[in-house]
Amino acid sequence: MRKIGIIGLGHVGATVAYTLVTKGIADELVLIDQNEEVAQAEKLDLEDTQAGLITHTQIMIQDFSQLRDAAIVILAAGDSSIFSSGDVNNRQAELVVTSRVVEMVAPKIMASGFHGILLNIANPCDVVTTYLQRLTGLPYQQVFGTGTLLDTMRMRRTLAAILHVFLQDIQGYNLGEHGESQFTAWSTITVGTRPIKDLLAQHDTDIPGLEKAIRSRAWQIINGKGFTNYGIAAAAVTVIQAIFSDAHTTLPVSSWDAEHQLYIGQPTLIGRTGVLRVVDVGLTKVEQQEFNHSAVYIQKHLNSLAASSLR
Known part of the structure; x- marks a missing residue:
């Protein structure tokens, strides 16, 4: 049932x-x-x-x-x-x-x-x-x-529009906090079999500007209608279907990170019993630093939550 x-x-x-x-x-x-x-x-x-x-x-x-x-x-x-x-x-x-x-x-x-x-x-x-x-x-x-699944969806849609390619050909992740400290893990992104940075270089793309556009997309929607709902609902349903079908698919959800002792958006294998394991995608040194920075940001808010509960 x-x-x-x-x-x-x-x-x-x-x-x-x-x-x-x-x-x-x-x-x-x-x-x-x-x-x-x-x-x-x-x-x-x-x-x-x-x-x-x-x-x-x-x-x-x-x-x-x-x-x-x-x-x-x-x-x-x-x-x-x-x-x-x-x-x-x-x-x-x-x-x-x-x-x-x-x-x-x-x-x-x-x-x-x-x-x-x-x-x-x-x-x-x-x-x-x-x-x-x-x-x-x-x-x-x-x-x-749901973590950075929606952020990843937005990233893929943005890249598909810029490169004029089929969205499903773009693979890769946005990781970290579902919020302002998230980042695009460029080393994980491919279009077909080609690394994304090779294609972006051909288009003379402003990568920092592109990252900002991906992060700010949610606020564009919120400024227009006061909330977001369709995208995040689609992300949630994607996770639900992966669970019911025992898909063993890798999604960038907010799963438990043993090193930082908190939940954070990272590539995670999802099946019928929930999280099967966290998938190591081999981040670059800079990307790992961004991931750690995002974890610190999440911990800061967890600390504020703990402090407020003691008042």
Whole structure:
């Protein structure tokens, strides 16, 4: 039984639910939100949607006990009002909201008897994923976040447009924090069998400017409509399908890094049981320094979270 729980039915959570239903990926869907009316409305709307589909998804709402036998539970909580207030770069403001959600829902998830995979979408993704694992006590392999998967998708789309090539021919990763300290691991990127830097040199590409454009793409979307939802929902569904199909595919998700003792975006082999292993892609010395810098940035926010909990 492909049973999935979604906690948080804002723009992202609702889009994930819609995608799972319309693609026929979930047999059962448990929707939970702090607003009862929102949860009920999403249930009714998704049930109406199914009238035009050949697949069926049973939808339940507001019942943590139903998570007991869920294969995957997704945390999609957030507060888009932070962005509408103009405070778009304030990761700490996001963390204040999402950490409280984790503190509230983690005990309820575990009290249900849940023993499946926890997939975090909530931001700041790496910090919240680390906190979620700490509070649930689930094995590291069963807790991970979408990490830099969306950033990698944006990178590949940008490069495909510049080079006028098929997007699927571009392989490689953005790594580190899902945020401002992420970086493009150029040494991992190929187009077909050719190293990306060879092609970019032919186009006289401004690589620092290109990296900035990739990082700032999210803010362009947020400035226009106040939030992002389609891209991150597609990233989450990609991970879900990799789990259900036991794909053994490498995705740059936020997984546990034993060296830094936190979750961070890195190439990770994903299958039915969750994280199978972290994949070593042989970063250059400079890229490894960028990765370490990103880990320090994540740790800084984890430290602030620990300090605030002691007050």
